[in-house]
């Protein structure tokens with residue numbers, strides 16, 4: 001059984017989907033939720049779903065405290081689900097090929113530092129793009145630059161606001177992220 005950690009900074013809808021997916025898929029289990037924002041919704045979700053959670057700040061992340069916690073929990077795979085910090089190089093190296101991220105746009109467009117959540121959707125709308133989508137990719141030492149595992153497009157509709165576009169993108173994320181993570185779990189479990 002592959003032990004999965006999720007790192008998240010936000011409301012945690014993707015984290016909740018992943019947790020529930022692996023409650024009926026015995027190949028993996030979400031054993032830890034790490035969060036860098038006190039009061040983030042994902043902490044409440046972890047509590048409600050009975051998954052151990054761990055709160056840390058940027059200094060702890062830089063000093064290897066998170067890395068030690070992931071080791072302590074025996075985590076084989078790290079899933080970033082709305083995690084807004086750059087992952088330090090030594091942690092990326094520890095989990096090379098075993099750390100995955102989801103981005104709410106079709107990378108390489110609208111990626112990089114500061115490009116997250118509604119900032120991305122606002123930029124897509126301001127550019128007048130007629131499509132957006134999701135990118136699921138392995139994590140390397142740069143923001144949003146690792147090897148793509150899956151991209152799924154969706155239309156940008158006339159009258160879309162950041163909220164309506166975000167909701168369409170979230171639906172895609174909830175459908176595809178557990179599937180892609182399950183494929184990685186399958187590869188790691190062999």
Ligand code: GAR
Nearest residue numbers: 010011012013014082103104116117
């Ligand atoms: C998701 O849309 C995810 O793609 C995005 O944050 C949202 C988190 O939602 N991630 C980024 O923008 C990373 N650059 P959630 O907290 O409801 O899962």
